[in-house]
Amino acid sequence: MAGNEYEFCPSTNSAYDSAGCVRTRSSFDATRAKDDVSVPAEGAWRLRVAHRDAAANTDLANSTSPGPLRFDATPPSGEFEPFDPRDPSRIWLRASDATSGVARVEIEARSDGETAWHTLKVDGDAGSYSAVLDDALYPRGSYEVRARVFDRAENERSIMQTAQGTPLRVALPVRVETRMDAGRATKIRTNKRGKPKYKQVLDARPVVAFGRTTTVSGKVTDPAGNPRAGVVVDVLERVDAPARPWQAIGTVQTNAAGMFTFKVSKGASWTLRFSYGGSPTTQPASKEVELRVRAAATIAPDRRVRRNGDEVVFRGRVRSGPVPEAGKLVTLQALTRRGWTTFGNARARAKDGRWSYRYRFTGTTVRSRYTFRVVVPAESGYPYARGASKTTRVIVNP
Known part of the structure; x- marks a missing residue:
């Protein structure tokens, strides 16, 4: 074998279409046993290779093809588009790549004085892309915006300007406050x-x-x-x-x-x-x-009339459930000249909220009517505010 014959044709050509095809050849000698060839220009090409013998015989019709070849050395192009007053927080970008096409787009923003860029979610394809700079998420202030556009050959172009050549800046907030x-x-x-x-x-x-x-x-x-x-x-x-x-x-x-x-x-x-x-x-x-x-509870004495020195048993139920597993503290109070005074505490049961408290009357020298209530205080883990029961009365004779 004396060398190779190469034919590069645009990948869009049909099987026997030679329009735009470029041919080149190589020769071998004792010091050169392999070829290095390059596609003629940027774009997608189909390569056919045929060997040539020492008598210069070759036949491209019987050639082999290593598969499609793609060459793209030019970064994508693009520009920011004007804001839509009906959607002012959305940033619009027009981007394209004539050779290999746009693979992905990243749109970022950062406020004045910051070094870190914030990545925004990008929507769109086919050359038109957008992202929302949410003024409910980002603090008020002035932001610069940039886009990073990558083609399928991993060429990248950073875009920071509009079609008029001015840098894109956004002052947040852009929407009307509610x-x-x-x-x-x-x-x-x-x-x-x-x-x-x-x-x-x-x-x-x-x-x-x-x-x-x-x-x-x-x-x-x-x-x-x-x-x-x-x-x-x-x-x-x-x-x-x-x-x-x-x-x-x-x-x-x-x-x-x-x-x-x-x-x-x-x-x-x-x-x-x-x-x-x-x-x-x-x-x-x-x-x-x-x-x-408000928490709710009931209170009632086992007797309405007692003598001084007798005991009374107050019973009731915490109605505002569920009651915590450890029970619920309740406070018993009596109405005095100084207002409501606490005289005892009880704990309501978790299973039914019921409680009881035994009290002995002492020091009553004249027939008296006492007024009582039970208070359910607020407590961590108990989803109710402080509440009190209706009042109840007990008459105590000397």
């Missing part, structure tokens, strides 16, 4: 003298009685107070107990005035989170309402 207020509607007095005047406010930490439903109201507006009408607000709850997760319990929609209401079922103390997810032009907002439910 304000949300929520709570149980209640009236407060606004004047101290004269005829009472009241205004309605939303209490974000209301205290409610055990076993009653409660209505929570709210409003979604822009900074000027204009209503966000017809927007959906997600409602989540978390029971006031250790390791309890947030759970989605429903959605509400604002009316023409931006108002919404949500009825909370009876139960333990909750924290409610009302969350508006925002829109392409408006920021999200959320508000938490801590709904504290």
